[in-house]
Amino acid sequence: MSEAVCPVARSLDVLGDPWTLLVLREVFSGNRRFDGIKAGLGITDTVLSNRLQRLVDEGLLDRSPYGGTVRPRVEYVLTEAGEDTLPVLHALARWGRRHTTSPVRGGGILLVECLECGQPSESADWCTTCVAPLNRDRTGWRRASEPEKLIALATA
Amino acid sequence: MSEAVCPVARSLDVLGDPWTLLVLREVFSGNRRFDGIKAGLGITDTVLSNRLQRLVDEGLLDRSPYGGTVRPRVEYVLTEAGEDTLPVLHALARWGRRHTTSPVRGGGILLVECLECGQPSESADWCTTCVAPLNRDRTGWRRASEPEKLIALATA
Numbered sequence: 001m002s003e004a005v006c007p008v009a010r011s012l013d014v015l016g017d018p019w020t021l022l023v024l025r026e027v028f029s030g031n032r033r034f035d036g037i038k039a040g041l042g043i044t045d046t047v048l049s050n051r052l053q054r055l056v057d058e059g060l061l062d063r064s065p066y067g068g069t070v071r072p073r074v075e076y077v078l079t080e081a082g083e084d085t086l087p088v089l090h091a092l093a094r095w096g097r098r099h100t101t102s103p104v105r106g107g108g109i110l111l112v113e114c115l116e117c118g119q120p121s122e123s124a125d126w127c128t129t130c131v132a133p134l135n136r137d138r139t140g141w142r143r144a145s146e147p148e149k150l151i152a153l154a155t156a
Numbered sequence: 157m158s159e160a161v162c163p164v165a166r167s168l169d170v171l172g173d174p175w176t177l178l179v180l181r182e183v184f185s186g187n188r189r190f191d192g193i194k195a196g197l198g199i200t201d202t203v204l205s206n207r208l209q210r211l212v213d214e215g216l217l218d219r220s221p222y223g224g225t226v227r228p229r230v231e232y233v234l235t236e237a238g239e240d241t242l243p244v245l246h247a248l249a250r251w252g253r254r255h256t257t258s259p260v261r262g263g264g265i266l267l268v269e270c271l272e273c274g275q276p277s278e279s280a281d282w283c284t285t286c287v288a289p290l291n292r293d294r295t296g297w298r299r300a301s302e303p304e305k306l307i308a309l310a311t312a
Contacts, residue, residue, distance in 0.1 A: 093163045
């Protein structure tokens with residue numbers, strides 16, 4: 001638990017590690033299992049185990065069993081505190097799109113779209129058409145590589 | 157320069173270090189000189205020098221001379237790319253306020269307010285009353301410790 005007075009510093013005590021935010025990005029995208037996240041990030045078992053354990057300990061992820069009782073396994077699901085990191089990821093994505101150069105033309109670019117009105121948003125956390133918060137149920141993504149496919153965040 | 161396809165990962169290659177974001181927080185708050193930032197963060201000369209140099213190299217800060225010609229010194233000013241990190245800091249602050257506990261009642265809490273309409277915003281980067289981007293000229297802060305004092309970001 002951070003003792004910092006500044007809420008930015010307290011956030012960074014939990015989120016201020018690049019792998020932690022990239023693990024959250026994977027889970028938001030529907031990649032919820034250890035092996036999948038490991039493959040998605042090219043990360044070692046030890047680093048990934050540490051980050052996942054920390055995210056569970058800090059209350060951002062829950063472990064959810066799947067696959068029956070013989071060989072039970074877990075996948076990671078976002079808690080409310082985990083879901084609330086979405087504006088941080090969106091703000092980072094917007095900065096990255098604006099101020100860094102993608103090695104692939106249009107590759108991986110994520111457009112944030114409101115599922116209520118179908119319009120892209122100019123804000124990281126707010127539908128600028130409906131004038132309402134872009135919560136999990138309202139948020140969709142389109143990748144520039146597959147612009148015809150709308151990914152609903154809630155079911156990703 | 158990051159080679160990552162994902163804009164979140166490219167952002168984190170520049171911003172994914174807690175000290176880097178805390179240095180930017182200081183400069184946004186008007187603390188622009190080496191000794192002041194060092195005192196504000198309780199950071200060593202070496203770590204601070206490295207982070208400032210990296211922020212200059214990546215185009216987020218510029219060095220601006222002050223104090224005449226006999227003993228010229230520099231202060232650090234935000235470039236456009238630096239100013240555009242504001243939604244990242246606001247998103248982190250919002251998450252920290254919501255999901256971590258301040259050791260001081262109300263201490264250091266930053267309320268984001270639109271200078272056009274005088275209303276606090278529910279978004280990290282958008283005035284939810286005016287329905288317009290919270291750019292540098294439009295953004296004000298109030299600290300819970302001094303709620304009567306409105307700090308205009310542009311002149312902080």
